[in-house]
Amino acid sequence: MTDELADRRLVKRMLAHDAEAFNEFFAGFFPRLYRFARTRLGEDPDTIKEIVHVTMSKAMRKLGSYRGEAALFTWLCTICRNEINDHIARAARDRKHIVLTEDLPDVRAAVDALTAPSSDDPEQTFRRLETTRLIQVALDQLPAHYGNALEWKYVYGFSVEEIAARLGLGLDATQSVLARAKRAFHDVYGALTKDLVAARDGIGETR
Amino acid sequence: MSDEDGSNESDPLRDLFAHVRPRAVPPEADGAEIRRALFAEWDALTGRRVLIKRLSAAAAAAVLIAGSATLLLRMSTAPAAVVASVERVRGNVEVGGAALAVGGRIPSAARIDTHDGQVALRLDGGGSLRLAPQTRLTFAARGRASLDAGTVYFDSEAGLTARGLEVRTAFGTVRDVGTQFVARLAGDSLDVDVRDGRVAIGRAADAIDVRAGERVSVTIGASAPRREAVARFGPEWDWAERLAPPFDIDGRPLIDLLRWVEAQTGRTLVFADASTEQAARDTVLSGTIDLEPLSKLAAVLATTDLDYSLDGERIVIRASK
Numbered sequence: 001m002t003d004e005l006a007d008r009r010l011v012k013r014m015l016a017h018d019a020e021a022f023n024e025f026f027a028g029f030f031p032r033l034y035r036f037a038r039t040r041l042g043e044d045p046d047t048i049k050e051i052v053h054v055t056m057s058k059a060m061r062k063l064g065s066y067r068g069e070a071a072l073f074t075w076l077c078t079i080c081r082n083e084i085n086d087h088i089a090r091a092a093r094d095r096k097h098i099v100l101t102e103d104l105p106d107v108r109a110a111v112d113a114l115t116a117p118s119s120d121d122p123e124q125t126f127r128r129l130e131t132t133r134l135i136q137v138a139l140d141q142l143p144a145h146y147g148n149a150l151e152w153k154y155v156y157g158f159s160v161e162e163i164a165a166r167l168g169l170g171l172d173a174t175q176s177v178l179a180r181a182k183r184a185f186h187d188v189y190g191a192l193t194k195d196l197v198a199a200r201d202g203i204g205e206t207r
Numbered sequence: 208m209s210d211e212d213g214s215n216e217s218d219p220l221r222d223l224f225a226h227v228r229p230r231a232v233p234p235e236a237d238g239a240e241i242r243r244a245l246f247a248e249w250d251a252l253t254g255r256r257v258l259i260k261r262l263s264a265a266a267a268a269a270v271l272i273a274g275s276a277t278l279l280l281r282m283s284t285a286p287a288a289v290v291a292s293v294e295r296v297r298g299n300v301e302v303g304g305a306a307l308a309v310g311g312r313i314p315s316a317a318r319i320d321t322h323d324g325q326v327a328l329r330l331d332g333g334g335s336l337r338l339a340p341q342t343r344l345t346f347a348a349r350g351r352a353s354l355d356a357g358t359v360y361f362d363s364e365a366g367l368t369a370r371g372l373e374v375r376t377a378f379g380t381v382r383d384v385g386t387q388f389v390a391r392l393a394g395d396s397l398d399v400d401v402r403d404g405r406v407a408i409g410r411a412a413d414a415i416d417v418r419a420g421e422r423v424s425v426t427i428g429a430s431a432p433r434r435e436a437v438a439r440f441g442p443e444w445d446w447a448e449r450l451a452p453p454f455d456i457d458g459r460p461l462i463d464l465l466r467w468v469e470a471q472t473g474r475t476l477v478f479a480d481a482s483t484e485q486a487a488r489d490t491v492l493s494g495t496i497d498l499e500p501l502s503k504l505a506a507v508l509a510t511t512d513l514d515y516s517l518d519g520e521r522i523v524i525r526a527s528k
Binding site: 012013015016017022030031034035038045049050051052054056057060061090091128131132135136139150151154155167182185194 | 219221222223224226227228229230231232233236237238240242244245246248250252253411440472496497498502506
């Protein structure tokens with residue numbers, strides 16, 4: 001089943017007042033959306049909380065209009081980005097306006113979640129941080145159980161048995177999930193790095 | 208051999224992830240708060256939608272069985288009267304053992320138990336009744352309730368209430384006289400704090416009058432009630448503020464929102480000068496935003512040329528710098 005199809009089914013179940021679907025939606029998207037907002041709003045927990053709340057509330061009211069043309073997370077990010085832009089516009093008179101190079105319209109929503117690194121970082125740190133950010137963004141772009149499974153395996157070092165227990169699956173099913181998650185990660189991560197390089201090349205050419 | 212069987216060899220991802228830290232986890236309290244609010248909104252939105260669908264589908268069948276239903280209704284006892292509806296709910300709040308959701312209706316004679324949650328009710332006779340955690344209350348009829356445990360806050364909303372509220376307790380009956388008050392059962396005593404207006408506590412032997420800014424404590428075995436001053440704003444009222452009913456700002460002048468915040472917080476609204484007050488009257492708001500009173504004030508004022516500060520019990524409105 002494609003991600004979009006799974007997302008459409010999830011939305012359909014939510015519209016049918018399926019509480020389990022609501023739980024799935026919140027558990028799957030809230031942490032990722034929170035990170036999306038956090039990378040763009042900085043360390044301002046009250047604003048992040050407000051923006052994420054408003055975003056999810058608006059999404060809830062618009063659920064009926066979700067057609068599955070894009071992944072649900074991308075759709076949520078679009079709403080969230082609009083909220084952030086509105087917030088920045090409101091606060092423009094007493095805040096510095098933040099412009100991220102990744103906001104170029106031709107860069108896909110996934111790249112949107114990256115923040116610009118500070119320019120005085122040493123090259124080595126810069127590359128490491130950039131890789132780390134890219135990986136974290138890629139994990140957030142995956143279906144929640146894929147991203148979680150990979151993070152548990154490679155970041156926390158959990159065994160397959162431990163991951164199986166967390167996913168509530170058997171060992172064979174968990175191995176299958178991990179294999180599919182890795183393939184999906186390769187696709188997303190590859191696309192992210194390619195888009196980012198293309199976007200930066202584009203910026204360089206226009207200067 | 209597949210890496211998923213536990214072997215760590217020949218896995219390029221392991222090197223790639225070598226310096227990756229866990230992704231940031233949202234603060235648990237924020238997640239819980241947003242989840243509660245979102246669930247209530249989702250429940251109200253989709254519950255109503257499903258209900259409409261079901262009602263449409265059932266319409267034809269309803270016509271067919273209408274005669275039988277009428278007969279059955281005549282034979283059955285009358286249903287309990289609806290005395291209130293749910294405006295906000297946080298956590299697990301039950302009525303008659305069933306979970307409450309926004310938009311839910313409260314019948315008389317059904318006990319509400321907030322457990323660890325909180326709920327704000329819109330009384331059918333008018334006014335906002337809010338129940339703190341660990342509260343048990345039963346409506347005997349419209350405008351009449353029995354408080355078995357816990358704390359309630361009632362806002363008659365500047366005299367708009369047609370019927371008022373009477374809260375019966377083991378220590379006496381609390382009657383509002385156009386007011387905002389808290390009634391709190393704690394062990395062997397009943398505390399009544401009045402924020403605005405006046406409240407009467409009726410007992411078998413006498414009646415006690417409680418005025419704005421006062422707390423009266425009625426204790427078992429005490430010869431007389433204890434009377435003391437109480438702040439009309441601040442931490443003790445926070446829980447009730449958080450349950451303030453939604454206030455639709457769209458198309459309304461800013462001054463309406465300011466007066467609403469003033470009423471919900473128990474503070475006094477003050478303008479820095481006449482031109483600021485005029486600006487508040489002239490500014491018409493648009494959009495929707497659902498936050499707690501002071502958060503809502505901050506969010507709305509951020510879109511205008513006005514700002515606010517708290518000065519003791521005052522909310523001071525002035526032009527932005």
